[in-house]
Amino acid sequence: MFAHIFLYRFKCLIRDRQLVFWTLVFPILLGTFFYMAFFNLNNDETFHPIDAAVVNNHAYQHDAQFKFVIEHISKGKKRLFNLKVASTQKEADSWLKTNKVKGYFTNGETLRLTVQESGLEQSIMKRFADQYRTDSSAIKSIAKENPKALQNGLLSDLGKQQSYVKEISGGSAKPNNVLNYFYSLIAMACLYGSFWGMKEVTDIQADVSARAARVNIAPVHKLKAFIAGSMAALLILFSEILVLLAYLHFGLSIDFGPRTGYVVLTALLGSMLGVSFGAFISALVKKGEGLKVAILLVISMVGSFLSGMMFLNMKYIIAQYVPLLSWVNPVNLLTDAFYALYYYDSLHRYTLNMTMMVFFILLFCGGTYLIVRRRKYASL
Amino acid sequence: MIIHVKNLVKRYGDLVALDHLSLDIKEGEIFGLLGPNGSGKSTAINCILSLLNYDKGDVEIFGKKMTPDAYDLKRDIGIVMQNVAVFDELTVYENIDYFCGLYVRDRAERKRLVEEAVAFVELDQFRKFYPKKLSGGLLRRLNIACGIAHKPKLIILDEPTVAVDPQSRNKILEGIERLNAQGATIVYTSHYMEEVEQICSRIVIMDKGRIIASGTQEELKAMITLGEKITVEAFSIEEEQLHQLRELTGIVSVDHMDNRLVIKSDKGNNNLETVLEFLKSHQIGFGRIYSEMPTLNDVFLEITGKQLRD
Ligand SMILES: Nc1ncnc2c1ncn2[C@@H]1O[C@H](COP(=O)(O)OP(=O)(O)OP(=O)(O)O)[C@@H](O)[C@H]1O
Ligand SMILES: [Mg+2]
Numbered sequence: 001m002f003a004h005i006f007l008y009r010f011k012c013l014i015r016d017r018q019l020v021f022w023t024l025v026f027p028i029l030l031g032t033f034f035y036m037a038f039f040n041l042n043n044d045e046t047f048h049p050i051d052a053a054v055v056n057n058h059a060y061q062h063d064a065q066f067k068f069v070i071e072h073i074s075k076g077k078k079r080l081f082n083l084k085v086a087s088t089q090k091e092a093d094s095w096l097k098t099n100k101v102k103g104y105f106t107n108g109e110t111l112r113l114t115v116q117e118s119g120l121e122q123s124i125m126k127r128f129a130d131q132y133r134t135d136s137s138a139i140k141s142i143a144k145e146n147p148k149a150l151q152n153g154l155l156s157d158l159g160k161q162q163s164y165v166k167e168i169s170g171g172s173a174k175p176n177n178v179l180n181y182f183y184s185l186i187a188m189a190c191l192y193g194s195f196w197g198m199k200e201v202t203d204i205q206a207d208v209s210a211r212a213a214r215v216n217i218a219p220v221h222k223l224k225a226f227i228a229g230s231m232a233a234l235l236i237l238f239s240e241i242l243v244l245l246a247y248l249h250f251g252l253s254i255d256f257g258p259r260t261g262y263v264v265l266t267a268l269l270g271s272m273l274g275v276s277f278g279a280f281i282s283a284l285v286k287k288g289e290g291l292k293v294a295i296l297l298v299i300s301m302v303g304s305f306l307s308g309m310m311f312l313n314m315k316y317i318i319a320q321y322v323p324l325l326s327w328v329n330p331v332n333l334l335t336d337a338f339y340a341l342y343y344y345d346s347l348h349r350y351t352l353n354m355t356m357m358v359f360f361i362l363l364f365c366g367g368t369y370l371i372v373r374r375r376k377y378a379s380l
Numbered sequence: 381m382i383i384h385v386k387n388l389v390k391r392y393g394d395l396v397a398l399d400h401l402s403l404d405i406k407e408g409e410i411f412g413l414l415g416p417n418g419s420g421k422s423t424a425i426n427c428i429l430s431l432l433n434y435d436k437g438d439v440e441i442f443g444k445k446m447t448p449d450a451y452d453l454k455r456d457i458g459i460v461m462q463n464v465a466v467f468d469e470l471t472v473y474e475n476i477d478y479f480c481g482l483y484v485r486d487r488a489e490r491k492r493l494v495e496e497a498v499a500f501v502e503l504d505q506f507r508k509f510y511p512k513k514l515s516g517g518l519l520r521r522l523n524i525a526c527g528i529a530h531k532p533k534l535i536i537l538d539e540p541t542v543a544v545d546p547q548s549r550n551k552i553l554e555g556i557e558r559l560n561a562q563g564a565t566i567v568y569t570s571h572y573m574e575e576v577e578q579i580c581s582r583i584v585i586m587d588k589g590r591i592i593a594s595g596t597q598e599e600l601k602a603m604i605t606l607g608e609k610i611t612v613e614a615f616s617i618e619e620e621q622l623h624q625l626r627e628l629t630g631i632v633s634v635d636h637m638d639n640r641l642v643i644k645s646d647k648g649n650n651n652l653e654t655v656l657e658f659l660k661s662h663q664i665g666f667g668r669i670y671s672e673m674p675t676l677n678d679v680f681l682e683i684t685g686k687q688l689r690d
Binding site: 001004005008011012013015016203206209210211213215219222375377378379380 | 392426429430431432433448449451452454455457459461463464465466467469470474477478479481482483485526527
């Protein structure tokens, strides 16, 4: 009986195209949109190597290390620079003035960069110079001890155009902060999953739908039928969230840190939160499908907004001025759990978030139970 | 007794939807619950099924108290709701299979029953259709199949023919008679008196949550003073003659409108003959003439003073 109901509920849910759209396709589209917005995907695809020069002075000629690095990244199809070698500083300057190059490097005590204006290309050049300065001592010592290693990939990091383009074009937000948008996107998707919970309640409460009345009249324990259906809803939502995670991670290279097991656990708890939240709200608000949908949508959207999905600083503003709100906002709990998992080695903050979520899940499930267990209705 | 209801009272706030309703439904009958919109038919059914809670009264089905978890009773009951209650996401076959599966565990048995139900409502060529793609009549037939696939001993149908074309309606009514012939007890609610007259062996007429009359068709019609209704196409008749006609024994009322003479008589046997003789002897020319027996509508009209169908 349980299997029978589970199977048919699964069919009913998965064939609801609108719900599948809002809980799976929409978050994926939104994620792709975020990705394009934050990482300038278009720029990335049509990336043109930057016209840059290096002054062929004494320091340059004798710094085999730097010579190797800059030549290395100015080679090949995915090169970062179209490198020209200026015989004197003067020549480099004139190139810069006539806009033949966007900037030039001068090697000396440290690596210097000269640019005329600021822009994406100049920023990338600066990032490169900074990165080289930081890494150069390490590179030097490695090169001394194990010159092979240098060619086998150590340099590739330094020279990857994509990593520069991504980091720079993220705008004012630091790369780690951009992640928060994606984490809150997942949280939003989990909360959109509340519609699955709502559907389950609609189809089990006889005072909400005639279909449910028919199930109520059958010789089946109502709670058993409801649990079977909710399991189907949870399975679907959890799978959707896993698909979304996989897409973000493998398709858009969003980093979730190395603790995959915890990430999956968070997704599971998020799914439970979504389903139970939807079930609770729609059990509580008896009549009016429109009203229920509105409540679920508003809470999901406002929750996402407050956790920084549209405007990152919102999250910090809330955390600073109304900390309580960030602890009762389920979207924020989820977002923050992913964030804490990525950002901190200690699981302290993560555990705190997860505990709050468990508390909410228990609250929603308990509330739903108290309402759904009633088997006779005052009116239909 | 298949269903025994005693002094059922159900209130919605101030509105008394069921006012000390008592019913006894015997095995093997087609029991008709007739009443105008809002008379409390659906409320009565839902209280009997323990779906609605009620303020007072007892409900027994198959001789046992009916409660939400009286599963042994529920297993033998089939319900066809007034509102079509099927899942839009499931096909015709799947819908029937889903509901049948709530009653029947054995797979092979279930498959056989579902196939039978599909054939019974003649939806074989639509088995892969989703409800959205079915016409109103076909949808009603699916609604019925979902309620009866598990071969219940008691079948309750709440206005199963609302918004159905006459052809589909006849199919449905025939089907119900067949189910009854196969041994099921039927409870049938409707506000169409023709349907109830056509199939029900015993009828209860409800109004405002109360039973106003019950019995077989003949018994109900015997309850009222009205006998047959005679309609005559008469083109010219004088006021004086109408007056004389009214004086005749057995004649209750006479109306003349639009060249039609409507004569209502009491239960005597020779009313038509009396009228014919009167017309001939007064040399009143007439065209067609026909006589109707009273309908349940007349019964309702005489008891409540209003039409059954508004
Ligand atoms: N949920 C409710 N809340 C308040 N009043 C209700 C409710 N449901 C029904 N009623 C009232 O109870 C009375 C009986 O309604 P019910 O639906 O049982 O009538 P019915 O005989 O089935 O009518 P119909 O032929 O239209 O189906 C009506 O006056 C109706 O307005
Ligand atoms: Mg009704």
